[in-house]
Structure formats: structure tokens, C-alpha cells
Amino acid sequence: MEWREGVPRWxxxxxxxxxxxxxxxxxxxxxVPSVLALMDEFGVASATAHKALAGLRTRGLTYTEPGIGSTVRKP
Structure with missing residues (x-):
């Protein structure tokens, strides 16, 4: 993935x-992939991966269960 300048990586x-x-x-x-998987795939820090997953929750696309991970919501 090529990073777009001026747009946060998360x-x-x-x-x-x-x-x-x-x-x-x-x-x-x-x-969806775990924080560790996102760190590996995109070469980012854990905080960046956490923010990306939080962004998906904010957009209403996923929900997160402690100990389980982030799951795609049903439409």
C-alpha cells in the first residue's frame, strides 16, 4: 500500500x-485482522493499528469484544 501524504496512516x-x-x-x-496482524501487514506501530480499528467502530462497521477481537457488523 502506498501512503498518501497528509493523511494519517491510521x-x-x-x-x-x-x-x-x-x-x-x-x-x-x-x-477483521488483529492489531498484531495490522502491524505486520502495514508496518505500523500498535497505537496506529488500534486507532484504525477504533475508526472502523466509529464508522459503525465493526464491534469489538474484549478477548475476541473486532467483528464486522451485519448490515
Whole structure:
């Protein structure tokens, strides 16, 4: 993924995950990648990955259960 200048990385990661959710890569009821997986895939710090997942929750696309992870909401 090429980073867009002037846009925070966590926003760009959240945008990419939203694109994948809408494309059906992560269908409703499935889990999105963990913080560790996002750190590995995108080469970012844990705080950046956490913010990206929080961004998905704010957008209403996922919910998070402690100890389980982030799950895609059903439409």
C-alpha cells in the first residue's frame, strides 16, 4: 500500500479495511485482522493499528469484544 501524504496512516488503514469489508473480503460476522496482524501487514506501530480499528467502530462497521477481537457488523 502506498501512503498518501497528509493523511494519517491510521485513517488510510481504516479506509483500506472499510474497502475490504464493502468488497466482501471480510463479510458480516467475520473478524477483521488483529492489531498484531495490522502491524505486520502495514508496518505500523500498535497505537496506529488500534486507532484504525477504533475508526472502523466509529464508522459503525465493526464491534469489538474484549478477548475476541473486532467483528464486522451485519448490515
Amino acid at each position: 485513517v488510510q488503514i481504516a479506509d483500506e479495511l472499510e474497502r475490504r469489508i464493502r468488497a466482501g473480503v471480510y463479510p458480516p460476522g467475520s473478524r
